[in-house]
Amino acid sequence: MQDRIELAVSTVVFSLRPHPETGELTLWLPLVRRIREPYEGRWALPGGPLAPEENLVESARATLQRTTGLTPRHLEQLYAFGDVDRSHSADAAGHARVVSIVYWALVGEDEDAEAVDGENVEWFPVDEIAEEAEPLAFDHGVILDYALRRLRAKVTYSPIAHAFLPEEFPLAQLRRVYEAVLNRALDPSNFRRQILAQGSVEDTGRRQTGTAHRPPKLYRSAPGRSRYALTIQETDQ
Amino acid sequence: MQDRIELAVSTVVFSLRPHPETGELTLWLPLVRRIREPYEGRWALPGGPLAPEENLVESARATLQRTTGLTPRHLEQLYAFGDVDRSHSADAAGHARVVSIVYWALVGEDEDAEAVDGENVEWFPVDEIAEEAEPLAFDHGVILDYALRRLRAKVTYSPIAHAFLPEEFPLAQLRRVYEAVLNRALDPSNFRRQILAQGSVEDTGRRQTGTAHRPPKLYRSAPGRSRYALTIQETDQ
DNA sequence: TCAAAAGTGTTCGCTTTACACCCATGA
DNA sequence: TCATGGGTGTAAAGCGAACACTTTTGA
Numbered sequence: 001m002q003d004r005i006e007l008a009v010s011t012v013v014f015s016l017r018p019h020p021e022t023g024e025l026t027l028w029l030p031l032v033r034r035i036r037e038p039y040e041g042r043w044a045l046p047g048g049p050l051a052p053e054e055n056l057v058e059s060a061r062a063t064l065q066r067t068t069g070l071t072p073r074h075l076e077q078l079y080a081f082g083d084v085d086r087s088h089s090a091d092a093a094g095h096a097r098v099v100s101i102v103y104w105a106l107v108g109e110d111e112d113a114e115a116v117d118g119e120n121v122e123w124f125p126v127d128e129i130a131e132e133a134e135p136l137a138f139d140h141g142v143i144l145d146y147a148l149r150r151l152r153a154k155v156t157y158s159p160i161a162h163a164f165l166p167e168e169f170p171l172a173q174l175r176r177v178y179e180a181v182l183n184r185a186l187d188p189s190n191f192r193r194q195i196l197a198q199g200s201v202e203d204t205g206r207r208q209t210g211t212a213h214r215p216p217k218l219y220r221s222a223p224g225r226s227r228y229a230l231t232i233q234e235t236d237q
Numbered sequence: 238m239q240d241r242i243e244l245a246v247s248t249v250v251f252s253l254r255p256h257p258e259t260g261e262l263t264l265w266l267p268l269v270r271r272i273r274e275p276y277e278g279r280w281a282l283p284g285g286p287l288a289p290e291e292n293l294v295e296s297a298r299a300t301l302q303r304t305t306g307l308t309p310r311h312l313e314q315l316y317a318f319g320d321v322d323r324s325h326s327a328d329a330a331g332h333a334r335v336v337s338i339v340y341w342a343l344v345g346e347d348e349d350a351e352a353v354d355g356e357n358v359e360w361f362p363v364d365e366i367a368e369e370a371e372p373l374a375f376d377h378g379v380i381l382d383y384a385l386r387r388l389r390a391k392v393t394y395s396p397i398a399h400a401f402l403p404e405e406f407p408l409a410q411l412r413r414v415y416e417a418v419l420n421r422a423l424d425p426s427n428f429r430r431q432i433l434a435q436g437s438v439e440d441t442g443r444r445q446t447g448t449a450h451r452p453p454k455l456y457r458s459a460p461g462r463s464r465y466a467l468t469i470q471e472t473d474q
Numbered sequence: 475t476c477a478a479a480a481g482t483g484t485t486c487g488c489t490t491t492a493c494a495c496c497c498a499t500g501a
Numbered sequence: 502t503c504a505t506g507g508g509t510g511t512a513a514a515g516c517g518a519a520c521a522c523t524t525t526t527g528a
Binding site: 099101 | 241
């Protein structure tokens with residue numbers, strides 16, 4: 001057994017894009033194909049070793065810039081995974097023990113437009129990872145599940161959903177973000193009232209033009225007033 | 238600049254004991270006096286380097302056993318602190334960079350009875366750390382604040398408060414735990430209703446005897462049904 | 475029989491939910 | 502003028518807060 005513990009920083013990056021089949025907005029994330037052992041050929045979360053003069057977040061940001069061309073506006077620590085047997089697989093036998101500090105990120109629609117995939121990087125809709133990319137390298141499957149649960153939980157009590165959107169947006173678009181993340185339909189009128197009551201959003205005074213219907217007001221997220229919980233309810237069907 | 242990053246595991250341990258002045262139940266925690274540089278003589282969170290064949294939680298548990306004689310029933314990861322300048326002090330200059338994975342723990346009343354303080358270990362009421370133990374070594378003051386916020390937040394939506402109590406307890410004692418943690422009085426009748434509605438507690442059928450008044454029912458915490466939020470309200474005064 | 479804490483009942487007001495309905499625009 | 506999504510109104514149900522009131526014990 002080696003007595004060196006390596007420290008790595010990885011990130012689960014979420015973005016919202018249309019689903020390839022249904023066309024509905026869904027969560028996507030980038031994975032990197034491993035080009036060496038252990039787990040050569042498998043998909044893994046983007047990450048890398050922590051450099052000695054680099055802060056943890058900085059390390060996450062640098063890796064994401066390198067692999068996806070992105071600098072997500074929301075980047076938050078998820079958890080530190082460090083069990084001795086955390087990649088209990090034949091592939092990993094004989095390799096050094098790695099403690100990973102994992103971050104999770106949300107990419108705004110505007111930011112997402114800048115995405116440039118690096119070598120061996122590919123984006124997947126989360127609901128297709130099971131068929132197309134599993135099993136992930138190391139314990140990254142477990143980490144991904146954990147990140148998803150955290151995202152879904154946090155969206156209900158904190159205004160992070162805004163991070164998926166550009167500077168200004170109509171409320172219906174914000175609702176579509178919630179629906180995509182929570183994977184269920186929300187009542188438009190009640191949604192509007194709750195968001196406005198929360199004060200996490202402010203009217204820009206402008207409206208979106210060029211719609212095939214009544215032009216919706218544009219809002220921007222109100223930085224200070226991000227307090228208080230939001231209880232999202234679902235409509236039937 | 239050194240290119241070696243050291244990995245340590247530390248823990249913020251909370252226990253409830255009577256306040257030395259008021260006699261009311263308050264939060265206490267153990268600190269360890271540093272006996273070498275950096276920060277020699279200052280108080281720090283119990284912790285130590287991560288051993289190569291040790292899991293993260295195991296490391297936390299081993300340190301706590303060694304320093305306090307305790308094996309807390311609730312032990313949960315708090316956060317990984319790893320900024321390059323996280324102990325930006327003259328004391329720390331020239332010392333290796335350390336990434337700390339910090340846990341927090343709750344000690345049950347029954348467990349607390351077993352506490353045996355090791356060398357250089359002392360317990361402090363949290364509200365007296367400012368006068369008696371500050372400034373803490375490294376960034377441990379920041380970490381402690383963060384742990385306190387997390388404890389107070391989590392107590393309102395999860396039944397962790399039970400961890401402070403022995404197997405069986407009357408509801409009034411559980412209420413006193415909430416009051417100590419949240420630092421405010423709660424309405425006994427509404428508290429009772431909320432806890433029972435939650436289902437996080439079950440009737441043992443027994444009662445506490447030897448009280449100077451009507452003997453209260455004894456409850457035990459119901460492991461499975463720890464769902465759903467609890468909104469605690471305060472009584473005035 | 476009194477004090478003290480356990481435990482129950484009830485009212486008030488606010489929030490959530492469901493859903494009907496009106497508004498403004500492009501086609 | 503019609504279809505479509507934006508946006509408002511509102512009544513019913515549910516829930517938290519406040520607090521009066523009953524119960525049960527030891528002293």
